[in-house]
Amino acid sequence: MPKSKKQRQLFYLMPYGLWLLLFVIAPLILLLFQSLTTQNGQFTLHNYALYFSSGTYLLMTFNSVWYALLITIITLVISYPTAYLLNQLKQKQFWLLLVILPTWINLLLKTYAFIGLLSKTGTVNNFMSLFGIVPQQLLFSNWSFLLVAAYIEIPFMILPIFNSLAEINPRLEQASRDLGANRWQTLRRVIMPLSMPGIKAGIQAVFIPSLSLFMITRLIGGNRVITLGTAIEEHFLVTQNWQLGSTIGIILIVAMVITMIFTRDRKHSRKRG
Amino acid sequence: MRKIITSIMAILVIILILFGAQRYLSSKTGTNVSSDKVLNLYNWGDYIDPALLKKFTKETGYRVSYETFDSNEAMYTKIKQGGTSYDLAVPSDYMIQKMKREKLLLPIDHARLTGIGNYDNRFLNQSFDKNNRYSLPYFWGTLGIIYNDKYVNAKDIQHWDDLWSPQFKNQIMLVDSARDGLAIPLITQNKSVNDKSRADLAAAQAKLRTLMPNIKAIVADEIKMYMAQNEASIAVTYSGEAAEALNNNKHLHYIVPSEGSNLWFDNIVMPKTAKHKAAAYAFLNFISEPKNAAQNAEYIGYATPNKKAVALLPKAIRDDRQFYPNSQTVSHLQVYDDLGQTWTERYNDAFLEFKMTQR
Numbered sequence: 001m002p003k004s005k006k007q008r009q010l011f012y013l014m015p016y017g018l019w020l021l022l023f024v025i026a027p028l029i030l031l032l033f034q035s036l037t038t039q040n041g042q043f044t045l046h047n048y049a050l051y052f053s054s055g056t057y058l059l060m061t062f063n064s065v066w067y068a069l070l071i072t073i074i075t076l077v078i079s080y081p082t083a084y085l086l087n088q089l090k091q092k093q094f095w096l097l098l099v100i101l102p103t104w105i106n107l108l109l110k111t112y113a114f115i116g117l118l119s120k121t122g123t124v125n126n127f128m129s130l131f132g133i134v135p136q137q138l139l140f141s142n143w144s145f146l147l148v149a150a151y152i153e154i155p156f157m158i159l160p161i162f163n164s165l166a167e168i169n170p171r172l173e174q175a176s177r178d179l180g181a182n183r184w185q186t187l188r189r190v191i192m193p194l195s196m197p198g199i200k201a202g203i204q205a206v207f208i209p210s211l212s213l214f215m216i217t218r219l220i221g222g223n224r225v226i227t228l229g230t231a232i233e234e235h236f237l238v239t240q241n242w243q244l245g246s247t248i249g250i251i252l253i254v255a256m257v258i259t260m261i262f263t264r265d266r267k268h269s270r271k272r273g
Numbered sequence: 274m275r276k277i278i279t280s281i282m283a284i285l286v287i288i289l290i291l292f293g294a295q296r297y298l299s300s301k302t303g304t305n306v307s308s309d310k311v312l313n314l315y316n317w318g319d320y321i322d323p324a325l326l327k328k329f330t331k332e333t334g335y336r337v338s339y340e341t342f343d344s345n346e347a348m349y350t351k352i353k354q355g356g357t358s359y360d361l362a363v364p365s366d367y368m369i370q371k372m373k374r375e376k377l378l379l380p381i382d383h384a385r386l387t388g389i390g391n392y393d394n395r396f397l398n399q400s401f402d403k404n405n406r407y408s409l410p411y412f413w414g415t416l417g418i419i420y421n422d423k424y425v426n427a428k429d430i431q432h433w434d435d436l437w438s439p440q441f442k443n444q445i446m447l448v449d450s451a452r453d454g455l456a457i458p459l460i461t462q463n464k465s466v467n468d469k470s471r472a473d474l475a476a477a478q479a480k481l482r483t484l485m486p487n488i489k490a491i492v493a494d495e496i497k498m499y500m501a502q503n504e505a506s507i508a509v510t511y512s513g514e515a516a517e518a519l520n521n522n523k524h525l526h527y528i529v530p531s532e533g534s535n536l537w538f539d540n541i542v543m544p545k546t547a548k549h550k551a552a553a554y555a556f557l558n559f560i561s562e563p564k565n566a567a568q569n570a571e572y573i574g575y576a577t578p579n580k581k582a583v584a585l586l587p588k589a590i591r592d593d594r595q596f597y598p599n600s601q602t603v604s605h606l607q608v609y610d611d612l613g614q615t616w617t618e619r620y621n622d623a624f625l626e627f628k629m630t631q632r
Contacts, residue, residue: 039614056626115495120504137443139504140490222490223449223628231625237346238451239621241614 028253034246047247057231057248064227065255067146068210072157074150075206076199079157083198084191086158087165096162103155111219114148115139118220140222148220149213156209157202164198165191200263208256228252311336312552315352315359317539318343322572329559335552352377358546360553366538369408370401370611378407379543385554388561395600396578399538399608408540409557410578412570414512415598415606416453416535419496423524424506432530433461436507441487446500446508449493451624452609453535454481457509460533460607467610471619478623485630500525511537512596516574519595527595529602536606538578 038044051057086095102110117123118138125135138144168191176186214229223230228248235245312329314321318341326337340359342348345368352362352372364372372378383389383405389397392410402408420430424444429435436445436457447454456466458480464473489505497514499505501521508518515527541560543553559565566582576596577583583591591597612620 056622056629059629115498119499119502121502137489218449218492219495222446222492224490226625226629234621234625237344239614239618240346241618 031246031249031253034243035250037243039241039243047244050244051247051251057228060226060228060231061251061255063225064211064229064252067149067213067225067227068207070146071149071153071210072203072207074146075153075157076202078150079154079161079202080199083158083161083165086162092166096159099155099158102151107152108215110152111148111216114144114151114220118144139220140224142221142225145216145221145225148216149210152216153206153210156205160201160205161195161198164195164201168194204260204263207259211255212252309549310334310552311338312549312556313338313340313358313360314556315340315342315348315362315544317341317363320363320539320573322569324572325560325565325569328565329556333552333555333559335549335555337556349377352544352546355546358548359544360547360549361541361556362544363411363539363541366399366401366540367609367611369538369540369542372542372544373402373407374611377545379545379547380406381409381543381557382554386561387558391561391563391566391579391581393578393580393583395603396538400610401538401608402540408542409561411539411541411560412513412573412575413536413538413578414575414596415529415537416448416456416509416511417515417527417529417595419500419508419510419515419518419525419527421500421503421506421522421524422526423503427526427528430507431528432532433457436487436509437484438487441507443487443489444506445484445487445489446496446505446510447484447488447491448496448508448510448514449491451621453509453511454491454624454627455620456535456607456609457481458484460530466535466607467612469612469616474619474623478627481627482630485627491628497521513575516596520574529595529598529606531602531605533605533607536603536608538608 035047036043036045038046082099086092086099089095115122119125120135120137120139122138124138129135172190172194173186176190177183181189211227212229212232213227214233217223217225217227217230228251232245232248232252235241235248312335314337316339320341321339326339330336340357342351345365348362348364349368349372351357352359353375369378386409389405389409396410396413397405418430418436420427425441429438429440452466455474455477458477459466459468459473462473462476462480464477468474468477490499492499494514496508496510497518500508500518503522503524512527512529515525519525519527541557543550547553560569561579563579563581563585566577566579567585570577570579570582570586571590574596577586583597611617
């Protein structure tokens with residue numbers, strides 16, 4: 001075989017390269033192109049001007065970031081102790097499986113299950129009525145939206161944190177205790193910094209999809225929470241203004257890239273310092 | 274290495290040949306079904322009694338290939354791209370106007386129709402298709418209010434303005450649609466639901482905003498499920514959705530305010546890609562027969578525009594003022610026009626801003 005190693009590598013890269021080109025790069029270029037044209041196909045910055053001059057869209061952007069942030073904080077606060085405890089258990093792979101299990105179920109089904117739980121005649125209210133509490137309005141509130149969104153995202157936060165905790169050499173913990181650090185100091189100074197990559201991966205995996213949630217905002221939030229996902233859906237399906245829809249899509253992508261940079265850069269600087 | 278490359282090239286060539294052959298075949302016969310005794314019907318999901326399709330095949334010999342869509346926009350895109358050639362499709366009113374304007378429809382030759390006299394004149398000759406050149410009505414319906422008699426007295430909710438009553442605080446579910454949401458304040462302000470004045474639209478939006486304290490949620494198709502589960506006491510939605518909700522909860526009632534509302538149509542059209550015109554006309558005549566239209570209306574639960582079919586329906590359905598409102602109310606109903614791109618966006622932006630109103 002006369003081919004050099006480099007050529008062979010290139011050949012093996014081809015399927016993935018093609019995939020990347022067809023389903024990642026080409027759509028991104030199309031999206032960018034659409035956002036920069038009018039409906040007649042002429043070049044324009046009008047869509048961006050419209051976006052940045054509209055109070056509605058800016059408020060929606062703020063809403064998206066704000067709720068994504070809340071969802072991320074809630075999942076992080078629940079996930080870190082959970083992942084830490086899971087690591088101490090004997091059958092940790094089994095317990096981890098239980099955490100992952102809900103991701104095997106379709107998102108829409110899980111959402112509908114929550115409607116059954118939270119509705120006025122639902123399981124939660126029925127249970128509460130045993131104690132003489134009158135049925136409460138649980139659906140269509142910011143809280144129910146946050147609850148369901150956090151429930152759906154939790155496995156994606158637990159998994160990376162669990163993996164990074166599992167990789168920490170248990171001797172480091174023992175050494176820290178030997179050298180006189182108490183439990184809290186060990187956690188704060190040894191375990192947490194070492195599991196930082198997992199936390200950052202978890203934040204990326206939760207924050208980024210949360211930015212563009214849209215179905216739950218209507219089904220559970222009753223459109224009380226309006227995010228950019230709602231606007232994109234509307235522009236592609238109802239008004240058929242794909243140009244403006246693409247513009248909002250591009251802005252979401254930029255927001256995601258910023259999140260990626262933000263959660264990666266700090267890791268490098270920490271290593272240097 | 275060379276072997277792998279040649280085999281991959283061979284596979285690519287085969288794929289290209291197959292693709293070309295498929296394109297050739299489909300351009301020749303029009304669809305996935307190659308026989309000539311076929312009718313390609315493109316309709317909403319579960320929007321015809323399946324027994325009727327069997328009966329049609331038995332009577333005429335045309336086999337029906339039934340494909341479904343779930344939104345006018347999805348249907349429009351597929352017909353415009355022209356990959357599959359449907360002989361008949363069932364779009365709603367404003368979409369017919371749009372398709373007509375973009376020359377996606379074939380005119381219907383009335384000389385080949387046998388049952389046009391069976392239709393109620395009130396539902397023919399609508400603004401979206403004058404003289405029914407391009408379409409025949411299939412079903413019609415309204416926008417209205419569902420209420421639950423366990424929580425609401427019938428006398429308290431008879432008109433659109435009743436929705437603003439303080440006693441309904443945080444109790445109303447509104448359908449998530451810009452046209453319908455804004456139609457309500459427009460009607461209460463004696464304006465057309467197709468109003469194209471910025472001042473009127475702003476006034477309608479302002480009035481709708483004052484409804485916000487009463488609104489529990491703005492949702493879509495889920496309304497029928499929520500209402501059946503007693504989640505809310507009042508909802509604004511279409512008659513078709515209401516019919517399903519009412520079936521599942523006997524405390525629910527549907528009302529069309531007498532001062533006016535939206536009148537919607539799903540009409541049968543012949544897309545320009547139609548290949549089996551004889552089959553299409555055979556179906557149009559088949560579904561216009563009162564007996565068949567009545568059977569279909571009983572199965573689907575929507576209101577039929579076929580006057581002779583209405584007479585064949587059981588009395589309980591025929592006299593149900595919820596779904597067959599009296600002629601005075603019908604005369605106040607308004608059909609949505611296609612507003613065009615600019616105004617569609619203005620309506621949607623106004624509704625989006627309303628949804629963003631803080632509660």
